[in-house]
Amino acid sequence: MPVKTKRTKNKAKARRAYGVIPDSRWRRFPGKYLLVNDFGNFKYLKPLEFDKWLKSKLPEKSKIFESLAEKGFIRTRMNFDNLSARWRSANSYLFGGAGLHILVMTLRCNHTCVYCQSSAVDSSKKNTDMSFKTAKASVDFAFKSPNPSITIEFQGGEPLLNWDVLKKTVIYARSVEKKLKKGLILALVSNFSLMTEEKARFLMEHEVSICTSLDGPKSIHDKNRMFRKASSYDVTIKWLKYFNARHDRQNENYRIFKPSALLTVSKNSLASGEKIVDEYVKQGLEDIFIRPLAPIGYAKKYWDIIGYSADDFISFYRKALNHIVRLNAKKVIREKTAMMILDKVLNAHDPGYLDMRCPCGASIGQLAYNHNGDLYTCDEGRMIGWSGDEIFKTGNVFKDTYLSVMGSPVTKSCVLSSNLEQQPLCFRCAYKPFCGVCPVYNYETQQNLWGNMPSNERCKLFMGIFDAIFELLAKPKEAAILRKWVQKTVES
């Protein structure tokens, strides 16, 4: 039995008297403390205020006490109606179903990107194309989700290499949407190398949103994303401009989406954060999604050449984010990871970032459909399958039902292992209400689904991103810019 010293007795007494919520968490910044609770509310306190709060000595009539009470940091003044409504809004995904359905139209690709995570195979090997029969069964499977609005994302390899099936699948999915009267978003992820006017028109007419990769200026992009037939950068920019121009003109018959681009940070990018952001601005893009590389699949094999530490990424991210915030004095340019975190923090809203949920989105938020109809928890889980380990396979569209996939041991294991209540470090972490762990990453890097957060590079990396964002939120001028970003998200 632990010995009760005078100090521990006093501490317990102070907590009882004061009413500190046991699940309040805090993090120390220079000159201040950040206080966070499970309702997703936060408050900065000066060291003296923090000390008084902890010892239950804040005067009850002070502004700071009132503010803490309103946010759910004072046990004797909890407004459970407001607080539970906030919690429910932030965690609304728990009451939905799988919203994202990734159809791998082919494993073939004509690019040889240095970090390729999609485990692509040579563009001549057609036996990895999805047939229309499988695509149709995948669409039917996706519509079994109870989620009132689903997204079907066409991926690869390069999905345009299987254009005829892709086209028929788009038409079929739109027909099912009409029949079932369910919300449907269609999205295509493409390197644009096989885009033509005819394909572009078809995609716009069927309201398919378009996403590509842009890794920065030509010198960096072409070094990361190698394409033997031409400069991948030139092709990407040509079609980005095309879709941007169509989006600006719009059309009264159908909605044309603004094209979006992803930045995958490789070792080649680390020294050029500001230049990369400037390239996005130059191309008229208003959002940049800065994504770290993960040592999964192909990237794991070549990690020594293309990978980097969490510290390297954080330093890149901080420089890029600060540059983006400065640019906002003159133009709109936002960073998507920050936007998704801010949406959670400021709006108590789930932005659909499946890797930052508790539990994570494996199966319960998304499913990956391989070219042969095999189902995986997520695209990352599919990549592990590609290397011969089927631990994240949940079934097959021809053999299994939506319910059996959701109740499968694989799904249950991912849900359990990504529950932050059961992660000792996360449980005490100030960022727990906004964060998430990844069983696939843990399995690949630490050989078990739970992982070990104190030595987990992904945890370190996200902690660095959260620190960068909360440091900016503590500065009035910068905070005003960040708040605007998410106001715009909610409006749009």
Ligand code: SF4
């Ligand atoms: S296992 Fe990882 S990649 Fe898959 S959904 Fe969960 S967090 Fe995302």
Ligand code: SF4
């Ligand atoms: S993964 Fe790391 S940053 Fe995220 S909640 Fe857990 S300890 Fe905190």
